[in-house]
Amino acid sequence: MRKSLTLVLSVLLVLxxxxxxxxNQPAEPAPTNTAKAEPTATAAPxxxxxxxxxxxxxxxxxxxxxxxxxxxxxxxFWAYSIAEFNKEFPKVKINLYQIPYANYVDTLTxxxxxxxxxxxxxxxxxxxxxxxxxxxxxxxxxxxxxxxxLQNWTKMQGGMQVDGKNYGLLLLGxxxxxxxxxxxxxxxxxxxxxxxxxxxxxxxKLTKKDSKGNIEVFGFGxxxxxxxxxxxGISQFIVGEGSHWSNPDGSLKSTDPGLIQAINDYKYFYxxxxxxxxxxxxxxxxxxxxxxxxxxxxxxxxxxxxxxASEEVRSHIDLTSIPFSTLCGSLSNSVHIASxxxxxxxxxxxxxxxxxxxxAAQTKYAEFTNSPAPRAGAITEELQKKNPxxxxxxxxxxxxxxxxxxxxxxxxxxxxxxxxxxxxxxTSDPKNTAEDMLTKxxxxxxxxxx
Amino acid sequence: MQKAxxxxxxxxxxxxxxxxxxxxxxPAVIFSMFLILYPLLDIFYLSFKNIKFFGxxxxxxxxxxxxxxxxxxSGHFWNAMGRTLFYTIIVVxxxxxxxxxxxxxxxxxxxxKRVFRIMILLAWPIPGVVVxxxxxxxxxxxxGVINSVLRNFNIIAQNVPWLVNTSTAxxxxxxxxxxxxxxxxxxxxLAGLQGIPLELYESAKIxxxxxxxxxxxxTFPALEQVIAISLLLNGLWVFRNYDLIAVMTGxxxxxxxxxxxxxxxxEAFKFSRLGSGxxxxxxxxxxxxxxxxxxxxxLKKQFY
Numbered sequence: 001m002r003k004s005l006t007l008v009l010s011v012l013l014v015l016x017x018x019x020x021x022x023x024n025q026p027a028e029p030a031p032t033n034t035a036k037a038e039p040t041a042t043a044a045p046x047x048x049x050x051x052x053x054x055x056x057x058x059x060x061x062x063x064x065x066x067x068x069x070x071x072x073x074x075x076x077f078w079a080y081s082i083a084e085f086n087k088e089f090p091k092v093k094i095n096l097y098q099i100p101y102a103n104y105v106d107t108l109t110x111x112x113x114x115x116x117x118x119x120x121x122x123x124x125x126x127x128x129x130x131x132x133x134x135x136x137x138x139x140x141x142x143x144x145x146x147x148x149x150l151q152n153w154t155k156m157q158g159g160m161q162v163d164g165k166n167y168g169l170l171l172l173g174x175x176x177x178x179x180x181x182x183x184x185x186x187x188x189x190x191x192x193x194x195x196x197x198x199x200x201x202x203x204x205k206l207t208k209k210d211s212k213g214n215i216e217v218f219g220f221g222x223x224x225x226x227x228x229x230x231x232x233g234i235s236q237f238i239v240g241e242g243s244h245w246s247n248p249d250g251s252l253k254s255t256d257p258g259l260i261q262a263i264n265d266y267k268y269f270y271x272x273x274x275x276x277x278x279x280x281x282x283x284x285x286x287x288x289x290x291x292x293x294x295x296x297x298x299x300x301x302x303x304x305x306x307x308x309a310s311e312e313v314r315s316h317i318d319l320t321s322i323p324f325s326t327l328c329g330s331l332s333n334s335v336h337i338a339s340x341x342x343x344x345x346x347x348x349x350x351x352x353x354x355x356x357x358x359x360a361a362q363t364k365y366a367e368f369t370n371s372p373a374p375r376a377g378a379i380t381e382e383l384q385k386k387n388p389x390x391x392x393x394x395x396x397x398x399x400x401x402x403x404x405x406x407x408x409x410x411x412x413x414x415x416x417x418x419x420x421x422x423x424x425x426x427t428s429d430p431k432n433t434a435e436d437m438l439t440k441x442x443x444x445x446x447x448x449x450x
Numbered sequence: 451m452q453k454a455x456x457x458x459x460x461x462x463x464x465x466x467x468x469x470x471x472x473x474x475x476x477p478a479v480i481f482s483m484f485l486i487l488y489p490l491l492d493i494f495y496l497s498f499k500n501i502k503f504f505g506x507x508x509x510x511x512x513x514x515x516x517x518x519x520x521x522x523x524s525g526h527f528w529n530a531m532g533r534t535l536f537y538t539i540i541v542v543x544x545x546x547x548x549x550x551x552x553x554x555x556x557x558x559x560x561x562x563k564r565v566f567r568i569m570i571l572l573a574w575p576i577p578g579v580v581v582x583x584x585x586x587x588x589x590x591x592x593x594g595v596i597n598s599v600l601r602n603f604n605i606i607a608q609n610v611p612w613l614v615n616t617s618t619a620x621x622x623x624x625x626x627x628x629x630x631x632x633x634x635x636x637x638x639x640l641a642g643l644q645g646i647p648l649e650l651y652e653s654a655k656i657x658x659x660x661x662x663x664x665x666x667x668x669t670f671p672a673l674e675q676v677i678a679i680s681l682l683l684n685g686l687w688v689f690r691n692y693d694l695i696a697v698m699t700g701x702x703x704x705x706x707x708x709x710x711x712x713x714x715x716x717e718a719f720k721f722s723r724l725g726s727g728x729x730x731x732x733x734x735x736x737x738x739x740x741x742x743x744x745x746x747x748x749l750k751k752q753f754y
Contacts, residue, residue, distance in 0.1 A: 130722060133502075212601065214601070214609055225699065226701060226703055276591065277614045278592075278613045279590070279591075292592075414720070414721045417716065417721075421703075424703045425703075428615075
């Protein structure tokens with residue numbers, strides 16, 4: 001017993017030492033913007049690409065991990081692109097292999113940390129700022145300048161820029177659309193809403209209660225539990241109505257009337273009990289597919305889910321542009337070049353990306369994946385016949401404004417967490433106001449980022 | 451001539467056996483120590499560094515205790531610590547009582563004993579994420595079966611948003627954890643019960659001891675070591691449980707279910723503050739170490 005007590009007291013003593021004694025060792029400050037910091041790897045500056053002739057003589061393997069390597073639709077696109085690339089560069093082998101999404105970023109991070117990054121770097125774009133902050137990506141401006149990519153690419157390519165320089169090529173940017181149950185609207189004598197007021201009115205009329213007063217069909221649906229979907233949901237309203245969370249310097253627009261109005265428009269659904277409480281993004285889509293929600297705002301991936309619904313339900317569903325003055329969207333995934341690889345490899349990887357970005361490949365992308373290709377004009381008439389939603393989604397995506405808050409991309413995760421907590425707190429009681437929420441959020445943001 | 455008497459040193463069989471055992475187990479021990487010690491030392495190291503992310507290109511030189519200062523002066527940390535301790539203690543107590551009761555039941559001779567054992571132990575191999583999704587749908591505020599049953603029995607008039615209200619979210623998560631935790635107690639205690647010689651009970655019966663006295667003087671003392679081990683192991687599992695809470699509530703609403711593992715994950719991987727996350731890891735480890743030390747005497751007790 002005495003020995004145990006001694007051990008416990010020793011551990012407690014060490015704990016209390018951590019709590020305040022000792023001096024800070026002055027640490028050298030880390031550079032704040034690694035877009036300017038040169039990576040420590042031996043990569044040469046990105047001025048001149050290696051001449052094509054010598055590239056075709058190079059025999060090498062380019063490693064290409066992806067979570068989409070075996071995903072239906074995307075696997076076909078990658079196979080097509082690799083085959084096209086190999087027509088020009090038959091001596092270069094592209095080793096595409098699958099890493100499950102759940103482990104993907106960790107695996108990639110480990111590879112970068114070990115200074116053995118994959119030559120072809122494919123990432124979910126929400127991690128772009130984080131990776132770029134580590135100085136891991138090459139500036140692609142010179143390479144892009146020699147192509148027509150920037151003139152024909154989605155506006156969301158701006159999300160791949162740091163200080164106006166491109167560090168990646170956006171492969172998929174989505175705009176959010178309004179998915180609605182046209183049968184429910186027709187049965188209620190409603191036309192398709194064209195603005196948020198009409199959505200609110202439609203939600204009121206479409207929300208139905210059972211005999212005991214419990215709601216059995218909700219007019220509108222959005223994520224309403226601690227989940228990133230809460231941030232996405234409210235940001236759709238904010239960006240859609242022409243505002244934004246923050247100024248370019250990252251300060252919150254806490255008194256902006258446009259922002260407050262947008263938040264109140266979002267809050268309307270909670271205050272009037274028109275949405276199901278406590279649901280995740282996945283549950284929202286499930287409820288919609290089961291006709292328990294009449295209208296949702298979501299991305300093109302819902303189409304794949306709806307394809308699994310019954311024939312009858314599928315015939316009831318339609319989509320249109322999100323009913324806001326500004327089309328809003330998000331970045332999905334992108335490709336980059338690791339700054340730590342050799343110049344030859346960089347040049348070869350860029351040749352592969354040129355194939356991905358070519359008009360033919362972009363059309364194949366849309367065809368195989370049913371997703372809006374980032375290149376303008378990629379959706380042919382033939383594709384439109386196969387997937388009537390594709391043109392709408394592509395046009396919206398090409399004109400979409402990213403919901404990432406300006407000036408807060410580096411602190412995106414922290415900011416979204418604060419917003420989720422603040423929004424759920426605000427919507428828990430109709431007496432809570434948007435102004436109060438923004439004031440508290442501003443204070444917490446300053447506290448978190450100091 | 452008398453030969454000098456030599457003192458012969460005899461090497462004992464026991465010593466030889468011990469030496470051979472050590473030699474054979476040494477590679478495994480070294481490998482295990484490397485797997486355990488290296489990450490442990492790395493976490494300690496990272497907790498004194500102002501580092502954002504694994505593999506950051508520019509890691510500041512020198513050490514700092516700013517991570518510990520930040521964490522220990524943060525209200526969120528102490529709230530999470532309090533919540534975690536409350537969560538662990540309550541879940542373990544209830545799961546233990548439930549598990550023990552079921553173990554005693556399954557130890558009886560009854561028909562379909564094997565079927566009942568399988569049904570009761572079924573929860574244990576189900577992954578935490580699957581359990582979370584199950585309970586999420588059961589406690590769904592709009593169409594969940596729990597609300598439906600409670601309404602049908604007129605226990606509630608309106609649907610309760612279990613995972614949305616700050617007052618009901620934590621108990622809901624605890625219920626899911628108890629459901630996941632109790633089979634382990636049942637398994638361990640049932641094994642322990644089946645190891646108690648029946649002659650002890652027969653002798654006690656002959657001496658006139660009733661059920662309660664048999665339990666108090668035979669069953670419980672015989673199971674003390676098993677109880678201690680199972681409480682410790684399950685307690686540590688509950689303390690560091692992440693997936694159940696992360697999937698069900700993500701630590702919300704408004705951090706109402708945010709325990710230390712969730713806080714650690716958010717700091718290290720969501721907010722790219724690996725140094726702070728490591729500091730939380732070290733502090734959590736110390737708490738667990740204290741608990742293990744306190745349990746050591748109980749682990750050494752022998753009944754037989």
